[in-house]
Amino acid sequence: xxxIKLKGLNQTIYKEKTKNNLDIYMxxxxxxxxxxxxxxxxxxxxxxxxxxxxxxxxxxxxxxIAHFLEHKLxxxxxxxxxxxxxxxxxxxxNAFTSNVITSYYLxxxxxxxxxxxxxxxxxxxxxLTDENIEKEKGIIIEELxxxxxxxxxxxxLAMKSxxxxxxxxxxxxxxxxxxxxxxxxxxxLECYESFYEPSNMFMVISGNFNIxxxxxxxxxxxxxxxxxSSFEISNxxxxxxxxxxxxxxxxxxxxxxxxxxxxxxxPYVNIDKFVFRSYIKNxxxxxxxxxxxxxxxxxxxxxxxxxxxxIEDADDKLIIYIFVETDDYKYLxxxxxxxxxxxxxxxxxxxRQKKVQIAKxxxxxxxxxxMANLVVSDVILSNKVYENRIDLIRGLNIEEFxxxxxxxxxxxxxxxxxKPKNN
Amino acid sequence: MEYIIKDCDKYKIHFIKTNAFKSISFKINFIxxxxxxxxxxxxxxxxxxxxxxxxxxxxxxxxxxxxDLYSAxxxxxxxxxxxxxxxxxxxxxxEEQYTEENxxxxxxKFLKELVFNIDEKDGQVDSNKLQLCKKNMxxxxxxxxxxxxxxxxxxxxxxxxxxxxxxxxxxxxxKIDEISEKDIVDFHKMIINNxxxxxxxxxxxxxxxxxxxxxxxxxxxxxxxxxxxxxxxNHEEEIILKDIxxxxxxxxxxxxxxxxxxRENDKRNNIIKRLYNTILGGGPTxxxxxxxxxxxxxxxxxxxxxxxxxxxxxxxxxxxxSNYDRAKxxxxxxxxxxxxxNFEEKELENAKLILxxxxxxxxxYQIAILNSYIEDGIINESEEKELINSITKxxxxxxxxxxxxxxxxxxxxxxx
Numbered sequence: 001x002x003x004i005k006l007k008g009l010n011q012t013i014y015k016e017k018t019k020n021n022l023d024i025y026m027x028x029x030x031x032x033x034x035x036x037x038x039x040x041x042x043x044x045x046x047x048x049x050x051x052x053x054x055x056x057x058x059x060x061x062x063x064x065i066a067h068f069l070e071h072k073l074x075x076x077x078x079x080x081x082x083x084x085x086x087x088x089x090x091x092x093x094n095a096f097t098s099n100v101i102t103s104y105y106l107x108x109x110x111x112x113x114x115x116x117x118x119x120x121x122x123x124x125x126x127x128l129t130d131e132n133i134e135k136e137k138g139i140i141i142e143e144l145x146x147x148x149x150x151x152x153x154x155x156x157l158a159m160k161s162x163x164x165x166x167x168x169x170x171x172x173x174x175x176x177x178x179x180x181x182x183x184x185x186x187x188x189l190e191c192y193e194s195f196y197e198p199s200n201m202f203m204v205i206s207g208n209f210n211i212x213x214x215x216x217x218x219x220x221x222x223x224x225x226x227x228x229s230s231f232e233i234s235n236x237x238x239x240x241x242x243x244x245x246x247x248x249x250x251x252x253x254x255x256x257x258x259x260x261x262x263x264x265x266x267p268y269v270n271i272d273k274f275v276f277r278s279y280i281k282n283x284x285x286x287x288x289x290x291x292x293x294x295x296x297x298x299x300x301x302x303x304x305x306x307x308x309x310x311i312e313d314a315d316d317k318l319i320i321y322i323f324v325e326t327d328d329y330k331y332l333x334x335x336x337x338x339x340x341x342x343x344x345x346x347x348x349x350x351x352r353q354k355k356v357q358i359a360k361x362x363x364x365x366x367x368x369x370x371m372a373n374l375v376v377s378d379v380i381l382s383n384k385v386y387e388n389r390i391d392l393i394r395g396l397n398i399e400e401f402x403x404x405x406x407x408x409x410x411x412x413x414x415x416x417x418x419k420p421k422n423n
Numbered sequence: 424m425e426y427i428i429k430d431c432d433k434y435k436i437h438f439i440k441t442n443a444f445k446s447i448s449f450k451i452n453f454i455x456x457x458x459x460x461x462x463x464x465x466x467x468x469x470x471x472x473x474x475x476x477x478x479x480x481x482x483x484x485x486x487x488x489x490x491d492l493y494s495a496x497x498x499x500x501x502x503x504x505x506x507x508x509x510x511x512x513x514x515x516x517x518e519e520q521y522t523e524e525n526x527x528x529x530x531x532k533f534l535k536e537l538v539f540n541i542d543e544k545d546g547q548v549d550s551n552k553l554q555l556c557k558k559n560m561x562x563x564x565x566x567x568x569x570x571x572x573x574x575x576x577x578x579x580x581x582x583x584x585x586x587x588x589x590x591x592x593x594x595x596x597x598k599i600d601e602i603s604e605k606d607i608v609d610f611h612k613m614i615i616n617n618x619x620x621x622x623x624x625x626x627x628x629x630x631x632x633x634x635x636x637x638x639x640x641x642x643x644x645x646x647x648x649x650x651x652x653x654x655x656x657n658h659e660e661e662i663i664l665k666d667i668x669x670x671x672x673x674x675x676x677x678x679x680x681x682x683x684x685x686r687e688n689d690k691r692n693n694i695i696k697r698l699y700n701t702i703l704g705g706g707p708t709x710x711x712x713x714x715x716x717x718x719x720x721x722x723x724x725x726x727x728x729x730x731x732x733x734x735x736x737x738x739x740x741x742x743x744x745s746n747y748d749r750a751k752x753x754x755x756x757x758x759x760x761x762x763x764x765n766f767e768e769k770e771l772e773n774a775k776l777i778l779x780x781x782x783x784x785x786x787x788y789q790i791a792i793l794n795s796y797i798e799d800g801i802i803n804e805s806e807e808k809e810l811i812n813s814i815t816k817x818x819x820x821x822x823x824x825x826x827x828x829x830x831x832x833x834x835x836x837x838x839x
Contacts, residue, residue, distance in 0.1 A: 031443045033783045083707035088769075090776030093707075107454055109783040138720030145675040146741045147573045207787075255670050256565030291486040299482070299555060305562050324684070325562060352490050360495035362521045367443045368787070 001211075005201065008358075008390035014211055020228050022198035024218060025375045025385065027206035029368050035207030036107035036369050038118050038375060039123050041193035042202075043333055044100040045175070046168040049236035050309070052190040053229070058236055059206050061191060062182045064140070067097040069188055070138050073104070082106075085118055100380060107369065112209050113372015116217050121202075124223035125194050126226070128185050135262050137180055144174050151255055155418055159261045159321070162246040162414035167238050169314050198227050204375045207368035235338055240314065242267055243412060250417045257305070259418040260324040262336055266408050268316050271400075274378075274386050277311060278396055279404050280318065282353040288322065294339050301330050303335075329417050340410040348397040357393045373422045424786070426801050429634055434645040436637055439796060444789050447527065447626030448515040450536055451641070452797070453618035456653055457506045460832065461610075462590055463598045465501040465508055468610050470556040471548060472499045474817040476542040480549070491610060492530050493522040497537060505732040506653040510614050512538050515789075518627060527628065528636060535640040541611045547604035555755040557599050564593050572741070575677035575834040582667060583681045586656065588732065620645040625793050656733045662794065662827040678750055680738040681830040682758070686822060693731065694778070695822045696813055700729035700736050701774035702819065703757065708773060710757040710766070715740060721750045725742050744837040751831065761823040764816070771816055778811050829833030
């Protein structure tokens with residue numbers, strides 16, 4: 001078992017691997033009541049074109065199939081369904097699908113052993129019937145409709161269709177009503193058998209639990225033991241050009257206030273992803289964050305109502321999203337162009353940012369569920385846990401910062417303006 | 424965990440000692456009775472206070488200061504609880520062992536600045552900043568209108584509203600522009616001078632040192648009024664069911680219902696109400712979720728929440744408009760089934776397990792410990808467990824029969 005000591009955070013994570021290559025990350029806390037058990041497959045909505053297990057040719061699957069499969073794993077053959085199991089033990093159970101993973105969890109304060117056993121049995125067995133698949137379509141279509149009424153969701157999808165040419169990030173995780181209707185039992189089985197292999201999955205367990213006992217339950221699990229394939233997924237390689245697909249678009253929606261989404265597409269440079277992302281987030285915070293001269297000035301001029309930002313991974317590229325609410329979007333676009341291209345950064349600003357970033361890392365260790373999410377994010381990002389995260393933050397320096405920012409072309413952008421329909 | 428209450432003459436300080444966290448949180452609560460005229464100004468006031476103080480008079484200066492305090496988190500909130508309003512100032516900081524010496528002292532001084540040092544001159548707040556706050560507030564209301572689920576919820580609460588103190592700010596937007604620069608300063612003075620004041624600190628610290636720091640910095644005088652009769656809204660009136668359909672431009676329709684509960688507000692009844700809600704629509708094994716979503720595939724979401732201070736149970740679902748009659752019939756049927764006692768003992772036992780688990784989970788979150796203490800005082804876990812476990816099926820049936828369906832609201836959206 002490997003001990004991963006998070007330097008400067010007074011926290012240790014333990015990593016073990018089963019004989020059939022399921023990675024297990026354990027974060028024990030002795031001063032907490034609760035626990036969370038998560039099992040994750042590196043299979044998300046983006047995996048729609050791959051060579052299924054025991055096949056030789058690439059096959060394209062309907063959009064939204066990973067999410068559909070997530071719903072279907074909640075249908076148990078003989079035993080009680082997960083919601084009922086959780087209710088009977090006073091636990092919380094759920095799952096979610098993203099572009100790159102599907103994650104299942106059970107959390108609570110009692111019945112740890114049964115929760116762990118149950119979650120393993122849940123993902124390593126599937127019960128598909130034509131009847132239960134048809135029933136699920138109705139539920140999923142209502143879920144899609146709920147999102148279709150959500151303006152932020154609509155903006156997100158519209159924006160992605162402007163940024164990406166081919167990358168599946170452009171599609172809704174849940175698929176479309178048509179694609180969901182077209183999903184068959186055979187499709188679901190092929191995806192399940194290909195991606196729900198221990199070697200393509202990992203577990204993150206955090207909170208109040210005993211490590212030895214946990215490993216014993218995992219190693220003794222009958223269904224997991226039976227999974228002995230060394231199958232490796234061949235996903236279709238995505239050829240996504242760096243240049244954005246569409247630079248400017250205006251759309252009309254049922255909204256009261258103008259909204260502006262400004263997104264920049266940049267390539268990852270050849271340094272550690274954690275470090276690169278830290279520089280980008282710090283740059284955004286310094287330039288256009290709450291503390292920036294930019295926000296201060298535009299708010300004073302009453303040109304800016306709200307500004308927020310986020311970043312998104314797309315394999316070897318990174319997308320910076322900036323969301324703005326303003327009455328004068330033309331002015332704001334121009335101001336953002338100028339601000340992001342003005343690449344002067346002060347050392348003192350970076351040092352202040354580092355202080356904030358370190359404080360946030362310390363605060364995260366107070367909460368076992370946040371730490372579980374941190375491990376999941378690290379593993380997805382770089383297939384490891386960043387044990388030296390505090391040192392990496394301390395090591396951020398103005399020379400490297402300036403040179404990275406200097407190399408970025410902030411003009412490779414898509415701008416979406418959303419206007420009220422009745423104007 | 425150790426609870427200590429210090430009565431320091433002018434107000435009470437509540438210390439909750441725990442070493443389960445690396446941070447320390449503070450809360451200062453100002454509590455005063457509802458007045459309709461406060462409904463808009465209390466929100467505008469918190470917006471304004473969030474934008475900066477006299478010494479840190481822009482959001483930028485505030486953020487800089489918070490970063491210098493190692494990413495201190497602050498929040499200023501306004502809530503209605505029953506017939507009372509509260510204005511809450513919160514501050515969370517890291518322990519000094521993760522930052523540097525004197526940070527607690529510095530942080531409390533900053534909290535003092537946030538509470539007392541409103542950015543004003545000659546009895547008037549900054550006009551530009553106030554305009555910006557008004558604009559933001561209208562924007563938030565605009566966003567609520569744009570979201571079918573938020574709008575359905577607001578309409579539901581408006582239609583159930585028969586009492587002045589449940590009036591909703593969203594429907595009083597015309598009042599925003601009436602509030603002047605002087606009104607905000609007067610409101611600030613009112614909460615400082617005319618509220619019940621409680622101060623809370625949770626974390627690992629030296630009590631005496633903390634008490635001295637608080638007393639040195641907070642020259643406040645609590646009004647110490649007895650507001651116990653204002654904590655809850657009771658429904659003594661005759662309840663006549665309203666059944667309302669309105670149109671909205673959306674793909675999915677929202678079908679909401681509201682139950683009014685006619686029952687005392689003591690501890691036992693509160694547990695019975697929570698258990699009843701859990702059985703009805705409080706989770707994925709509830710009657711509503713199981714029957715509307717799982718068995719009949721009519722909705723992705725169908726759930727209920729218990730609004731303790733208002734004695735209401737609010738049911739929400741998202742359905743296709745063509746399924747309106749069927750979903751409505753099934754939802755009403757589930758409400759009736761509990762009244763008739765048609766549910767298993769096991770459903771009650773499962774609901775109890777959820778409450779027992781929540782009781783334990785509180786200890787893992789600093790803010791949850793604090794909120795639980797503010798609402799219910801010191802909780803004796805074993806007594807609480809005993810109370811939860813003692814509730815019978817008959818008590819749930821009786822409560823269900825004291826809960827009356829008051830509103831069915833359908834926000835019809837049938838965009839193809």
